[in-house]
Amino acid sequence: MTTVDERLGADAAAMRRALELAELGPARGVNPRVGCVILSPAGDVLAEGWHRGAGTAHAEVDALSKLEPGAARGATAVVTLEPCNHTGRTGPCAVALVDAGVRRVVYAVADPGDHSSGGAARLRAAGVDVTAGVLAGEVEAMLDDWLFAARSRRPRVIVKWAATLDARTAATDGTSQWITGPAARADVHRRRAAADAIAVGTGTVFADDPSLTARDDGGHLLDEQPVPVVFGRRAVPADAAVHRHPHTPVLLTGEDLAADLEELQRRGIRSLFVEGGPTLATAFLATGLVDELLVYVAPALLGGPHLAVGDLGISTIADAHRFRFAAVERLGDDVLLVAHPTTHPGGN
Structure with a gap:
């Protein structure tokens, strides 16, 4: 028995x-x-x-x-x-x-x-x-x-930015390539490939014309490619690089991020890698829809107006959005900070 x-x-x-x-x-x-x-x-x-x-x-x-x-x-x-x-x-x-x-x-x-x-x-x-x-x-x-x-009815949202020690993502003239070194950039592409989708705002499309692909050190496409997602009300130009992506871009207004995320989840998107720019990152942070932060910090100073995050509507330190560090990694001369929220300000 x-x-x-x-x-x-x-x-x-x-x-x-x-x-x-x-x-x-x-x-x-x-x-x-x-x-x-x-x-x-x-x-x-x-x-x-x-x-x-x-x-x-x-x-x-x-x-x-x-x-x-x-x-x-x-x-x-x-x-x-x-x-x-x-x-x-x-x-x-x-x-x-x-x-x-x-x-x-x-x-x-x-x-x-x-x-x-x-x-x-x-x-x-x-x-x-x-x-x-x-x-x-x-x-x-x-x-x-x-x-x-399945449990949250939305994808996991990972927000990434690369910044200097003083949290600047670009110089005063708008140039930003490259803040970080090759090891950090390679790590970003690896994480892009691991995500189901990658997102930017229309401002980034007009300013940088990103391809939103995952590439190796030689610039060749990796086997796994995230679905490109563009948030914004402006029409994406017909000749934008994102239209040459292996996957058809998903275009969303961004007026209701929670509803947009539900739509992505219905499409089978489980993880969303938010790359840019500051307006989109700020919108996700302000609504409490960020599950992980990836902050690549370069040992440099720029000063100027181009901050990684804009106004979050916080007027007092007691209302600060709090995170906990999940990992700290050295990538060449740069450092990657991985942080998870201790609470979701938007209640999500």
């Missing part, structure tokens, strides 16, 4: 394999990466599956499809995410597991979706034994950006 410890060990081992399968799926898009392992009553692996992207079979259904009818009766399904409970392009996975005769379901993290959650309750109502939270920390880490976007 299987002991509790043995069962917990088998659940964890199967979940680790499900996590490996999940990582085979696409890291970007509306849907999460999910893996599933189906075990026989004796603990042997009957089938494995993972989700390959929007419109394809979910991990549970993918695994079940590899079995003969009736082969999953009495089995245990180990899934990284709570089986869904809604009908979209595919049917509810909770129902598919019940119909297949699965006796037990083990999952790591609850589904935070308004429409897709509730699978565990549906399984229990059908008499299926459900265990939650197995290797939850590891799965949470893997699904970090997707879970944040």
Whole structure:
């Protein structure tokens, strides 16, 4: 007879394999990466599956499809995410597991979706034994950006700027290339590539005509490219460099940043890398919609009017937006400060 410890060990081992399968799926898009392992009553692996992207079979259904009818009766399904409970392009996975005769379901993290959650309750109502939270920390880490976007109904917002010791982002004549050195610039491009989208305001488009691409040291495009997003009411010129980006630019007014972020989340954007300029960074900071600051500081002084951040509407020190340092990195002659807000002033 299987002991509790043995069962917990088998659940964890199967979940680790499900996590490996999940990582085979696409890291970007509306849907999460999910893996599933189906075990026989004796603990042997009957089938494995993972989700390959929007419109394809979910991990549970993918695994079940590899079995003969009736082969999953009495089995245990180990899934990284709570089986869904809604009908979209595919049917509810909770129902598919019940119909297949699965006796037990083990999952790591609850589904935070308004429409897709509730699978565990549906399984229990059908008499299926459900265990939650197995290797939850590891799965949470893997699904970090997707879970944040699903729970917050918006992408994670990372605001970046490069500045001198006196917080200037450009000289008096407007020149800003280059405040920081090559190591810092390479780090920026690596982080661009890791983000789903990169954003600037129309002021930056007119002033700098940025390409908003992620490039290597030789100027070649990296394999992963963020979707370019431009905030502002002015029309982007037809010959702007952003129109030559590998992805079609997303144009948003910026009049309601919260609503704009919800729209980006609906488009499958999980992380937004805000690059410029000071007007856009200030708008995100003032509304409390910043989840991480990346401040590249060069050992130089410029003086003048071009500050990294404009007026935040703060009149007294007690109302200061407070952050905590998450990391401090030396990049050549420059320093990167990574900071997270201790509170969101906008209540988000």
